[in-house]
Amino acid sequence: MRIVLLVIDSGGIGAAPDADRFGDQGANTIGHVAQNTPQFSLPHMAAMGLNKLVALPGNETVPLQGVAFPMIPLANGKDTLAGHWEMMGITIGEPFQTFPQGFPDPILGLLERVIGRSILGNEVASGTEIIARLGEKHLQTGYPIVYTSADSVLQIAAHEEIIPPQLLYHWCNTLRQLLDEEHYRIGRVIARPFTGTPEHFVRTPRRHDFTVRPPGPTVIDHLAQYGIETTAIGKIGDIFSGQGFRRHIVTNSNCDGLEKTLSALERDPDGHEFIFTNLVEFDSHFGHRRDVLGYAQALQEFDAFIPRFWELLKDDDQLWITADHGCDPTFIGTDHTREMVPWLAYGPCLTPYVGQARVGLGDIGATLTALWHLPGAFPGQAATALL
Incomplete structure (x- = not known):
């Protein structure tokens, strides 16, 4: 079994319930990009259920082929570390220091x-x-x-x-x-x-x-401990300070990250592997720079790539797509936005399903451990629709 997790860095789908605490009421990264882009279409992510989680004009009637959940973040923060660490079992309670007046x-x-x-x-x-x-x-x-x-x-x-x-x-x-x-x-x-x-x-x-190193073992450490191959692609290795990964693959663009993820998936068709990829350009090139059309083009290029993953999936393999936070290019300022994120899944043996909002991104890590029947407890509840 192989699980591929692709992170649309900043691909939020609407303000989280506590968005007012962060000043982000009304933010909706993917929704606003879709609304502000003529002839916008994401047919493959819509088939995985994205159009059931956020309005995607023109994609409303795409038949459902995957499993989809909206996810509510719990970490006390809306940055890269908060989102990725929460997925893998560590929910930040005390926020990291920020320096609005510069460094002392x-x-x-x-x-x-x-x-x-x-x-x-x-x-x-x-x-x-x-x-x-x-x-x-x-x-x-x-x-x-x-x-x-x-x-x-x-x-x-x-x-x-x-x-x-x-x-x-x-x-x-x-x-x-x-x-x-x-x-x-x-x-x-x-x-x-x-x-x-x-x-x-x-x-x-x-x-x-x-x-900074994670303060304790993550789900990735747990997978590696029990013999599951773990591969970090893009800035994932940096996010976890290399901890838990057996392979680290550097990328120079979203496209490069997708190609290298595809190559990793092709490497061992019969293996047990978790491949974790971050697509940073959504955030760094388009969200922070308030480039709506650039963000839309990047989403559509990503969507067009997805069938290449589907073709390589064996019966027990799954492709997952999520995000770590929002960065709405139509919103006030250039900072990240506190948003819910999608969790989309596709696999040959999955039954199409759209679930209720899941509280905490840790459900992703909990599902990984459940799929491989590993002992030990991490925060979150496994998604039975994916087991």
């Missing part, structure tokens, strides 16, 4: 101790905007650009010809260790290499996230 002097002191030079920025900013604004000064001084967002992240951007990516990675990794030693609860230190010239700076695919 003690953290800047640690940073400058690591890099041995001054910095630029130290503010809340969009990555593309701050690179455009401070990139030329970075070229002149050699000082890296440091910024954060509404999430618990410390991002360091540097031109690859001024600070080579390997040096930038070394800085970020060293800083990650110091922050952990000093008990700063910062979710991710992110290396953000870029290239180009003033007016034409471009971030490269060589981003690398240095993430």
Whole structure:
């Protein structure tokens, strides 16, 4: 048996019940993208049940072929770590630190101790905007650009010809260790290499996230312990600090991630494997940049790819699609949005079904352990429609 879990990074389907606590009432990432895009169509995800969870104009009559649930997040946060960790059995209660006024002097002191030079920025900013604004000064001084967002992240951007990516990675990794030693609860230190010239700076695919380690064993650790092959594709390995995965596959785009996931699925047709893939461009390229048409095109390209997975599934295999949070490109601001997420499943032996809202993304991990009949308890309830 093989289970493939594809995460549409930021693919929310409507405000969660507690969205008002986050200021996100009315957000609906996929729904609003669909409403604002002419001739929008996702026939294969609709066949898996997405059109039963969120309005998809033009897809209302697609026959149901999969299993679908809306899912309500429980984690105290609406970022990458909160969503992915919750799926795999760890629900964040105490939120990670954020820095709406920039980083305080003690953290800047640690940073400058690591890099041995001054910095630029130290503010809340969009990555593309701050690179455009401070990139030329970075070229002149050699000082890296440091910024954060509404999430618990410390991002360091540097031109690859001024600070080579390997040096930038070394800085970020060293800083990650110091922050952990000093008990700063910062979710991710992110290396953000870029290239180009003033007016034409471009971030490269060589981003690398240095993430705080999960505070305990995850469902992934549990699967690996019992001999299930575990494969991380895209930034999944970074999200879990490599913990529990036997294979790590780097990607440079959504399309690359899908192709490499397909290759992983082809590798061992008779094996027992969990393949976990994050498609980050939905969030980084389109959600945060408020690019509605780009988000729509990416969704349609993804949808067109899905039959290639279906063709490779053996009787006991399943393809799952979900999301970790929202990032509605039509909403106020550029930050993540607190939304429900879809859980779509397709498998040759599944009976089509649309279920009620599931409370907690941990049901995904609980279902994985139930499918392989593994002992041990994690938060969540297994979905009987998938067993």
